[in-house]
Amino acid sequence: MTRIIDGKAVAANVVEQVKDHTALFKQDTDRVPGLAVVLVGEDPASQVYIASKSKKAEECGFHSVQHTLDADTSQDDLLVLIETLNADEAIDGILVQLPLPEQIDAGKVIQTIAPEKDVDGFHFSNVGKLTTGELGTGFVPCTPAGSMLLIEMIHGKDLSGLDAVVVGRSNIVGKPMASLLLAANATVTIAHSRTRDLPELCRTADILVAAVGRPQMIKGEWIKEGATVIDVGINRVPAPEKGEGKTRLVGDVDFTSAKDEAAAITPVPGGVGPMTIALLMANTLRSAYLRAGKGTPN
Ligand code: NDP
Numbered sequence: 001m002t003r004i005i006d007g008k009a010v011a012a013n014v015v016e017q018v019k020d021h022t023a024l025f026k027q028d029t030d031r032v033p034g035l036a037v038v039l040v041g042e043d044p045a046s047q048v049y050i051a052s053k054s055k056k057a058e059e060c061g062f063h064s065v066q067h068t069l070d071a072d073t074s075q076d077d078l079l080v081l082i083e084t085l086n087a088d089e090a091i092d093g094i095l096v097q098l099p100l101p102e103q104i105d106a107g108k109v110i111q112t113i114a115p116e117k118d119v120d121g122f123h124f125s126n127v128g129k130l131t132t133g134e135l136g137t138g139f140v141p142c143t144p145a146g147s148m149l150l151i152e153m154i155h156g157k158d159l160s161g162l163d164a165v166v167v168g169r170s171n172i173v174g175k176p177m178a179s180l181l182l183a184a185n186a187t188v189t190i191a192h193s194r195t196r197d198l199p200e201l202c203r204t205a206d207i208l209v210a211a212v213g214r215p216q217m218i219k220g221e222w223i224k225e226g227a228t229v230i231d232v233g234i235n236r237v238p239a240p241e242k243g244e245g246k247t248r249l250v251g252d253v254d255f256t257s258a259k260d261e262a263a264a265i266t267p268v269p270g271g272v273g274p275m276t277i278a279l280l281m282a283n284t285l286r287s288a289y290l291r292a293g294k295g296t297p298n
Pocket of ligand 1: 143167168169170171172173174191192193194195198211212213214232233234235252272273276
């Protein structure tokens with residue numbers, strides 16, 4: 001029987017723990033963790049993501065602030081806002097929703113966020129801490145961190161002897177995912193658009209992570225029997241069966257054929273997606289503890 005990994009349930013558990021620790025933190029410090037989310041422009045998908053992050057922060061008992069700026073906001077104005085949030089004692093985590101409009105250099109914005117408030121884990125300082133194994137004080141990007149929790153649920157924390165293939169080498173998902181798997185002793189291969197014979201490579205994987213952004217690209221016959229498959233992809237595709245103009249979400253893995261080969265697999269939606277938001281809450285809580293000089297709760 002293939003195990004369909006219920007990311008929603010695991011994420012709900014993470015959020016419950018965050019709520020409990022937030023209550024303890026409040027008793028101890030007389031303040032609550034603060035998360036500021038910043039959106040520039042009116043991209044509908046970004047609006048949905050930002051709204052769900054702010055809502056979850058409120059549910060966790062956080063001080064939750066949302067800044068929505070016009071699409072033609074200048075880079076300088078955005079940087080001034082970031083500096084203000086950096087200096088704001090009530091804010092522990094700053095998240096700037098990507099992508100940003102083209103007049104703004106996203107790299108410059110990310111590097112302006114104070115590393116100790118960079119709950120997305122994209123600042124060079126946090127990237128360096130992850131790749132050098134300095135996980136105690138750094139922040140790991142939320143999507144790979146959440147994927148790793150799901151992998152630990154199946155295999156435990158030590159992946160010695162297991163072969164992992166990560167398809168995708170983005171700074172947001174693929175590379176940090178590979179670093180986490182390596183830190184857990186897996187033997188890791190990173191594949192990308194220039195990889196030769198991707199199906200054959202995927203068939204070597206005990207753990208296969210797909211972070212490609214191509215709907216249902218990875219087929220069942222690419223999957224080693226008994227593998228764990230983590231599908232990070234979120235792709236909106238037409239769903240004429242639901243009615244004209246309707247759409248549905250699918251992953252980068254062809255779930256129907258893959259589930260016959262895998263021993264465990266994440267669905268889309270309901271797999272990695274909910275974990276990303278839960279880990280954002282966990283990172284914000286962690287930031288609050290670290291900034292209060294209290295060690296880390298998770
Ligand atoms: P990027 O577009 O930044 O990276 C995609 C990667 O896939 C690149 O490294 C690219 O290779 C590789 N790739 C593209 N086509 C192929 C191919 N035909 N064969 C092999 N490799 C290929 O995407 P992200 O990493 O940001 O996101 C990946 C997916 O995850 C998307 O579907 C995104 O929506 C989803 N996502 C989901 C999140 C969640 O919360 N669940 C959060 C973040 C992302 P190359 O580098 O050579 O171009």
